[in-house]
Amino acid sequence: MPKWLKVLILSAIVLLVGGGIFSAATTWMHRQVRDAKVVHNSQMQPIILVPGSSATQERFNSLITTLNQQTTGHSLLKITVKTNGTLVKSGKLAARDNEPYIVVAFQNNHDGYNNIKKQARWFDQALKHLTATYHFNRFRAIGHSNGGLVLSLFLEKYYASADVSIDRLMTIGTPYNLEESNPHNRTQMLNDLIAKRKSLPKTLTVYSLAGTETYDGDGTVPLNSVECGKYIYQNQAAHYTQITVSGDNAKHSDLPQNREIINYIQQYMLQTPNQTPGRSQPTDSQRRMTTATP
Amino acid sequence: MSKFCQRYYHSRFYHVVTATFAALMPLILIGTGAQALLLSIFSRDGFFAVIFDLAHWVPGFVQIHIGLGLIVTYTLGLSGLLAAVFAARAASADQPRWAALTSGVGWLILNTSPLTSFGPNLGLDGLLPGLIFGAGCGWLFAHLRKPQWLAPVLLVLAAALRVGITTLAKNGSTLVLTAWPAALTGATSHWSLHTGLVALINSGLGWLGLPTPIPALAPMMTSATATANLHAALANRAIPYPNTLGTLYRPFALFGGVGMTLALVIAILLVDRRPAKRRLAYFSLAPSLVNLNWPLLLGYSVVLEPVLLVPFFLAPLAATGIAWLALHWHLMAPAVYQVPATTPGPLLAWLATNGNWPALVVALLGLAVAVAIYLPFVKMLAGGGAHA
Numbered sequence: 116m117p118k119w120l121k122v123l124i125l126s127a128i129v130l131l132v133g134g135g136i137f138s139a140a141t142t143w144m145h146r147q148v149r150d151a152k153v154v155h156n157s158q159m160q161p162i163i164l165v166p167g168s169s170a171t172q173e174r175f176n177s178l179i180t181t182l183n184q185q186t187t188g189h190s191l192l193k194i195t196v197k198t199n200g201t202l203v204k205s206g207k208l209a210a211r212d213n214e215p216y217i218v219v220a221f222q223n224n225h226d227g228y229n230n231i232k233k234q235a236r237w238f239d240q241a242l243k244h245l246t247a248t249y250h251f252n253r254f255r256a257i258g259h260s261n262g263g264l265v266l267s268l269f270l271e272k273y274y275a276s277a278d279v280s281i282d283r284l285m286t287i288g289t290p291y292n293l294e295e296s297n298p299h300n301r302t303q304m305l306n307d308l309i310a311k312r313k314s315l316p317k318t319l320t321v322y323s324l325a326g327t328e329t330y331d332g333d334g335t336v337p338l339n340s341v342e343c344g345k346y347i348y349q350n351q352a353a354h355y356t357q358i359t360v361s362g363d364n365a366k367h368s369d370l371p372q373n374r375e376i377i378n379y380i381q382q383y384m385l386q387t388p389n390q391t392p393g394r395s396q397p398t399d400s401q402r403r404m405t406t407a408t409p
Numbered sequence: 410m411s412k413f414c415q416r417y418y419h420s421r422f423y424h425v426v427t428a429t430f431a432a433l434m435p436l437i438l439i440g441t442g443a444q445a446l447l448l449s450i451f452s453r454d455g456f457f458a459v460i461f462d463l464a465h466w467v468p469g470f471v472q473i474h475i476g477l478g479l480i481v482t483y484t485l486g487l488s489g490l491l492a493a494v495f496a497a498r499a500a501s502a503d504q505p506r507w508a509a510l511t512s513g514v515g516w517l518i519l520n521t522s523p524l525t526s527f528g529p530n531l532g533l534d535g536l537l538p539g540l541i542f543g544a545g546c547g548w549l550f551a552h553l554r555k556p557q558w559l560a561p562v563l564l565v566l567a568a569a570l571r572v573g574i575t576t577l578a579k580n581g582s583t584l585v586l587t588a589w590p591a592a593l594t595g596a597t598s599h600w601s602l603h604t605g606l607v608a609l610i611n612s613g614l615g616w617l618g619l620p621t622p623i624p625a626l627a628p629m630m631t632s633a634t635a636t637a638n639l640h641a642a643l644a645n646r647a648i649p650y651p652n653t654l655g656t657l658y659r660p661f662a663l664f665g666g667v668g669m670t671l672a673l674v675i676a677i678l679l680v681d682r683r684p685a686k687r688r689l690a691y692f693s694l695a696p697s698l699v700n701l702n703w704p705l706l707l708g709y710s711v712v713l714e715p716v717l718l719v720p721f722f723l724a725p726l727a728a729t730g731i732a733w734l735a736l737h738w739h740l741m742a743p744a745v746y747q748v749p750a751t752t753p754g755p756l757l758a759w760l761a762t763n764g765n766w767p768a769l770v771v772a773l774l775g776l777a778v779a780v781a782i783y784l785p786f787v788k789m790l791a792g793g794g795a796h797a
Binding site: 136137139140141142143144145147148151152155156252253275279280282316318 | 456457459460461639640643644645646647746748752753756759760763764
């Protein structure tokens with residue numbers, strides 16, 4: 116046998132065996148990590164809603180009532196953070212509800228950048244209490260109006276040191292540039308949000324919903340101000356989607372009752388729309404696991 | 410420097426070292442072959458065992474595991490004792506039998522505690538201590554020339570020392586040997602510096618043939634930082650401690666064992682033309698792929714060989730440095746996941762990052778640089794300037 120043939124056969128064997136080991140090892144590792152994530156992640160992944168300025172913890176009642184008519188098994192807990200940081204709760208999480216709604220409102224619910232900064236800090240305190248009390252380490256969040264600003268500030272300033280992860284954020288009619296309709300006149304708040312955008316989680320999926328009553332806004336918030344969200348999230352979050360809705364209930368204060376928006380929440384924010392009450396809900400990955408190992 | 414080397418090569422101590430290692434080689438070869446099979450294939454946490462799920466379908470898996478374990482225990486597990494025996498034989502001038510027996514029995518007495526009659530220093534951990542003890546015994550026999558008196562005196566001394574140690578503390582001597590690097594490195598707070606320092610200490614102890622604080626075969630990193638990193642990675646968050654031994658040193662600088670000796674094997678195969686050394690390198694290739702390097706360390710005389718001290722320090726440090734740069738510039742994902750200890754070196758980073766291509770490239774680059782660092786030194790040894 117000539118030498119080149121020997122070398123060729125030998126390297127083919129080495130390549131084949133090496134490739135087999137490489138792919139088997141990679142498959143094994145992916146499975147290990149996926150299983151570890153199932154164990155690591157809490158079963159519960161609440162949806163936390165933050166109302167805008169001048170709104171109380173009752174702001175989302177109508178939204179959640181409508182949602183609960185279309186879906187099953189999601190309970191509701193409402194929390195108001197007092198100015199001294201104490202929490203007042205009403206409502207109760209149902210047993211084995213893996214995807215409850217939790218509304219976090221603030222006693223000081225005034226507008227203005229300084230108040231929003233305080234609200235972000237209060238939100239961080241409330242979240243710490245919630246994760247410790249209800250034992251979850253992941254959540255999704257919806258913010259209406261200034262609530263979206265509170266969540267954005269929280270994500271930039273407090274999230275990195277929190278023991279909890281977020282994978283989806285939806286802001287509804289959130290004025291990223293406050294009342295300013297000219298995107299070239301950036302407010303101090305927008306500049307701050309843009310400056311610290313690098314600390315936003317890279318795996319986050321963001322939906323920014325805007326309403327249009329007129330051609331340039333929802334009657335309260337200019338469309339251009341909502342669209343300024345792109346300067347913060349685009350190319351920083353994993354996905355950033357901007358959706359504009361019009362028609363009935365497209366006025367700023369009506370947005371949480373807008374049928375279109377409720378459908379978007381059901382479609383994009385709910386992981387298990389229909390939970391059977393009283394039964395433990397296997398997550399997607401756990402379902403995969405049980406089918407993989409009978 | 411070369412004058413010092415020449416004097417070292419002609420010293421009595423160097424002669425004892427090479428003679429001892431040469432005598433141990435057959436045992437080390439058999440033991441390492443069995444250990445490679447045992448740890449990578451016939452153990453539940455072995456690399457091939459987990460990726461092909463061998464424990465579930467290979468017939469006689471448990472029996473083979475036990476059998477190989479016996480071979481390893483009575484080959485590698487006796488190497489410290491036999492190092493004492495062979496070193497005494499080599500060091501004594503005309504009473505090799507007296508010296509070898511006294512040294513062997515003495516070393517057994519010294520390593521018997523109330524807790525165990527088969528202490529770790531009878532195995533690979535005790536290679537250098539055993540060798541020094543044996544050389545000392547041999548030297549005494551060569552110089553005092555009264556074996557019938559010397560042997561009982563030495564054994565009584567050994568027993569007295571052992572009883573004394575047991576009375577004073579219930580710790581084995583291994584504890585003393587491995588405790589100080591931890592104490593030393595615990596003082597630095599800067600993580601990258603800490604990693605580099607431990608890498609150097611690890612290489613230094615490995616070169617001396619002593620147990621290393623970060624063994625290539627430790628099953629996993631269990632430190633608080635590694636756990637925090639793992640949790641962050643599982644939650645899809647940025648990891649809190651990017652510059653640690655678990656992220657930079659273990660997955661990038663321990664290919665083939667402490668000292669990045671897989672690079673040494675490749676360097677030998679590239680430039681060393683001595684047939685005996687090539688045979689050794691070919692044999693070492695398979696164990697090196699599962700991070701076992703004793704045949705190489707003793708057979709190529711890496712241990713206590715001044716010429717190879719430099720690359721033994723530099724190669725892992727360079728690989729760690731490259732990994733640090735790549736991580737610092739955000740070119741690759743951090744290595745956070747636990748992998749089997751017997752994972753082939755170049756795959757360590759790939760798997761510990763859960764399949765990050767840049768990490769694989771960085772690992773291969775580190776290996777290439779390590780080979781380049783070893784090459785000139787292997788050439789020097791192979792050229793015959795210094796006989797090894």
